[in-house]
Amino acid sequence: MSFAVPDSVRPVRDAVHAFMTERVEPAEPALCEGDAGTLRELQEEAKKEGLWALGHPRELGGGGLPFLDYVYVNEVQGRSEFGQLALGTFTLQDSLMLHEHASPGQRERYLEPLVRGDIWPSFAMTEPDVSSSDPTQIRTAAVLDGGEWVVNGHKWFTTGASRAAYTTVMCRTEQDAPPHLAFSMILVPTDTPGYTIVRETPVLGLGGAHCEVRYDDVRVPAANLLGERGHGFVIAQKRLGPGRIFHCMRWLGQAQRAFDLMCRRLHERTAFGEPLAKKQLMRQHVFDSYTEIQSARLLTLHAAQAVDAGSDARVEIGAIKVVGARMLHNVIDRAIQVYGAAGLTPDTPLDRMYRHARAGRIYDGPDEVHIDSVGRRVLGAYASGGSWEFGLR
Numbered sequence: 001m002s003f004a005v006p007d008s009v010r011p012v013r014d015a016v017h018a019f020m021t022e023r024v025e026p027a028e029p030a031l032c033e034g035d036a037g038t039l040r041e042l043q044e045e046a047k048k049e050g051l052w053a054l055g056h057p058r059e060l061g062g063g064g065l066p067f068l069d070y071v072y073v074n075e076v077q078g079r080s081e082f083g084q085l086a087l088g089t090f091t092l093q094d095s096l097m098l099h100e101h102a103s104p105g106q107r108e109r110y111l112e113p114l115v116r117g118d119i120w121p122s123f124a125m126t127e128p129d130v131s132s133s134d135p136t137q138i139r140t141a142a143v144l145d146g147g148e149w150v151v152n153g154h155k156w157f158t159t160g161a162s163r164a165a166y167t168t169v170m171c172r173t174e175q176d177a178p179p180h181l182a183f184s185m186i187l188v189p190t191d192t193p194g195y196t197i198v199r200e201t202p203v204l205g206l207g208g209a210h211c212e213v214r215y216d217d218v219r220v221p222a223a224n225l226l227g228e229r230g231h232g233f234v235i236a237q238k239r240l241g242p243g244r245i246f247h248c249m250r251w252l253g254q255a256q257r258a259f260d261l262m263c264r265r266l267h268e269r270t271a272f273g274e275p276l277a278k279k280q281l282m283r284q285h286v287f288d289s290y291t292e293i294q295s296a297r298l299l300t301l302h303a304a305q306a307v308d309a310g311s312d313a314r315v316e317i318g319a320i321k322v323v324g325a326r327m328l329h330n331v332i333d334r335a336i337q338v339y340g341a342a343g344l345t346p347d348t349p350l351d352r353m354y355r356h357a358r359a360g361r362i363y364d365g366p367d368e369v370h371i372d373s374v375g376r377r378v379l380g381a382y383a384s385g386g387s388w389e390f391g392l393r
Contacts, residue, residue: 003297003298003301005072006069006072008069009069009072009073012051012054012063012065012069012073013072013073013075013076015049015051016051016054016073016076016077016087017076017079019045019046019049019051019086019087020076020077020079020080020083021079023042023045023086024042024079024080024082024083024086025079025080025349027042027082028080028082028349031082031085032352034207039082039085039086042082042085042086043085043086043087043088043117046086046087046088047088050063051063051087052087052088052117053087053088053089053091053092053115053117054070054073054087054089055070055073055074055089055092056088056089056091056092056095056096056115057096057099060095060099060111060112060115061112061115061116062095062115067242067304067307067308068304068305068308071245071246071249071300071301071304072249074089074246074249074250074253075249075250075252075253075256076253076256077089077250077253078249078250078251078252078253078254079253079254079256079257080257080349081352081353081356083250083253084250088115088117090120091114091115091117091120091121092246093123093239093242093243093246094114094121094123094168095111095114095115096239096242097168097226097235097238097239098110098111098114098226099111100238101185101226101227101235102226103223105223106187106223106224106226110165110166110187113165119164119165119166120160120163120164120165121160121164121165121166121167121168122158122159122160122161122164122166122167122168122190122211123158123159123167123168123239124140124155124158124161124167124168124169124170124213125138125155125170125236126155126156126157126158127139127140127153127154127155127156128154128155128156128212129154133365133366133368133369135170135183135233135236136179136180136182138153138170138171138172138183139153139154139172140152140153140154140155140169140170140171140172140215141153141171141172141173142169142171142172142173142184142186143173144173144222145219147221147222148219148220148221148222149173149186149219149220149221149222149224149225150217150218150219151169151171151186151188151194151215151217151218151219151220152215152216152217152218153169153171153214153215154212154213154214154215155169155212155213155215156201156210156211156212156213157201157210157211157212157363158210158211158212158213159208159209159210159211160209160211161190161197161209161211161213162197162200162209162211163209164190165189165190166187166188166189166190167187167188167190167195167213168185168186168187168188168226169185169186169187169188169215170183170184170185170232170236171183171184171186171232173186173229173230173232174229174230177230180233181230181231181233182230183230183232183233184225184226184227184228184229184230184231184232185225185226185227185231185232185235185236186220186224186225186226187220187224187225187226188215188218188220188224189220192218192219192220193218193219194215194216194217194218194219195213195214195215195218196213196214196215196216197211197212197213198211198212198213198214199211199212200212203355203359204355204358204359205355206352206355206356237312240364241307241312241313241317242307243364244317244320244321244364245300245303245304245307245317245320247321247324247360247364248296248300248303248320248321248324249300249304251296251324251325251327251328251357251360252293252296252297252300252324254328254332254353254356254357255289255292255293255296255327255328255331255332256293257349257353258289258331258332258334258335258350258353259289259290259293259331259335261335261339261348261349261350262285262286262289262331262334262335262338262339263277263286265335265338265339266282266286266338269338276338282338285334285337285338288330288334289330289331289334289335292326292327292330292331293327293331295323295327296320296323296324296327299316299319299320299323299324300320300324302316303316303317303319303320306393314373314377315373315374315377315378318370318371318373318374318377319370319374321364321365321367321370322361322367322370322371322374324360325357325360325361325367326361326367328357328360329354329357329358329360329361332350332353332354332357333354335350336350336351336354
């Protein structure tokens with residue numbers, strides 16, 4: 001696998017890059033203020049130019065890009081936090097999950113409108129009262145009462161719930177099953193009685209519709225079960241694995257943008273009679289950022305290649321989740337340092353980028369969980385008499 005962008009992908013990647021830098025990034029001040037009209041305009045432009053929902057399967061109305069091709073596109077789409085929204089890929093994980101597991105009725109009600117961008121999804125796993133690094137502790141539960149599931153529980157960080165048409169709720173449905181076969185996914189329309197949004201929780205001072213939700217005797221039809229009963233963890237893992245690769249590629253796009261800002265600033269700003277680019281300590285920032293970005297990029301593309309080949313790539317995905325989040329934080333931090341006081345203000349995108357980057361070390365599993373998992377799996381190869389041969393993996 002070449003780690004350069006393949007020639008076959010270059011035209012669409014270039015088109016997305018131009019859309020991001022010429023349309024989305026200039027519109028960020030309005031988008032940060034929640035300007036729905038600006039977002040709709042961008043979405044319509046993306047549809048007209050054939051850039052809408054590029055990673056969704058073609059049979060669902062998407063662009064049909066193969067997984068590895070879309071990985072490269074995601075890299076430039078990630079330059080802005082609004083890239084996914086403008087280009088219609090913010091529903092991708094939910095659409096792929098429904099595409100594999102939804103019933104015909106669920107597909108008609110949710111899947112087709114998702115890909116068109118007519119409705120928003122949300123996903124509820126995290127709970128405020130238990131450690132989310134151990135999801136077998138989830139307390140939200142559902143019981144089957146005649147032809148209905150009755151859901152009771154308390155979730156938070158259900159991103160987008162305040163504007164979503166439905167929430168996919170991870171909840172306990174089996175009382176006597178092993179922990180990883182005790183949970184199911186149930187589709188709950190957000191207008192169902194008993195579904196109550198308690199608040200939208202800012203993250204490091206940023207909004208984003210991260211909602212705290214209570215479920216009080218929420219009743220939905222038995223047909224709202226997604227996939228097989230007790231297979232919630234199986235579905236979640238299939239959702240989260242590729243999703244983490246998409247996260248990491250978008251982080252690379254953010255890192256590229258921060259790197260560009262930093263290097264240009266080093267040439268534009270002078271101190272003590274010469275450009276900052278002449279200062280040895282400033283060049284250290286460039287060196288450290290270059291090596292971290294390149295290392296994270298190669299690790300991420302290697303993980304993507306493993307997934308594309310059919311591997312669950314648990315080690316590779318766990319590694320890039322940690323390395324990618326740390327890389328992003330470090331690169332943005334250096335860019336802020338180069339900008340000085342200006343980097344702490346909204347005069348550059350760096351202040352928002354920095355706060356989003358810090359959250360990356362927690363969502364989709366905190367660093368510590370992934371570090372432990374990778375170490376355990378690698379050591380397991382040696383415990384059974386084998387080894388971890390890098391050149392063969």
